[in-house]
Amino acid sequence: MTRQRTLKQPLSATGIGLHSGSKVQVCMRPAPANTGIVYTRCDLNPKVVMQCTAQNVRDTQLCTALVNEDGVRISTVEHLTAALSAFGIDNLYIDVNAPEIPVMDGSAQPWIYLFESVGVVDLPEPKRYYKVLRKVRVENGEKWAELTPSQGFDLDLTIDFNHPAMDRDLQHLHFDFTGKGFADQISRARTFCFMCDVEYMHAHHLALGGSLENAVVLDDFRVVNPDGLRCPDEFVRHKMLDAIGDLYMNGHSILGSFKAFKTGHDLNNRLLKALLSSSDNYEEVALTSSVKSKASDIEFIGSGSKVLSF
């Protein structure tokens, strides 16, 4: 029986907010079984608590943002959520003192490092999965994403960029999800954007914290970052990272096959909402030995509270 998990120890981290450019602090605390992932805006008075769910994702313009009915928001949760998924962490309190999670280096690797440092602990309750029962598909023009039944969780993603720095042969990736595989192959891939987008965003006072320290930036011909890419297919790997985070927004791993063409935060979120819109599409299950899944096949052992800055 695979069990629910939380962090073994509290941790805190500071980093720059992508949108504000200001310093942001995040504190995480272990939570009991069946709590889910619970965010608190601790800079507000009174504090505002928000459950991390697909339904609470109300903005997917530049990132995945939780927004409540009063317009209180917590942006840029997707890379942290992807790291939680890799560790099988389904219960956690996350306190943040700003409207956004720090962007760190634009990848999930800093979160992986922090979780690895403090360790995770199994809780008494069995882990719950969303088992896909029938094909669910969403589309937007030529873009599409779908989930079909499967015993494990695998992802097949294609991007379609016509750019001199983006090799046509490196725009497709198939990935059989495991926690260790995620840490090794996906977590270090950074977000990317184009110089023209940066100029537009800065003119509109968006992404003020964006820099070559937390994104791959491309001009019309090449990657601008002096050190180049972390791997030749970093772009499609980052899109995979985003999809993994977006599909874990309810804190339940998926038992199914994900396939997508030119997907992004909006389609990923619409796909999860579509899956959950009918009990004919999915059932919530606890894993027994008869159901094979590597979805949380990861063990990281650590100890001590960790405080780091990026």
Ligand SMILES: [Zn+2]
């Ligand atoms: Zn991303």
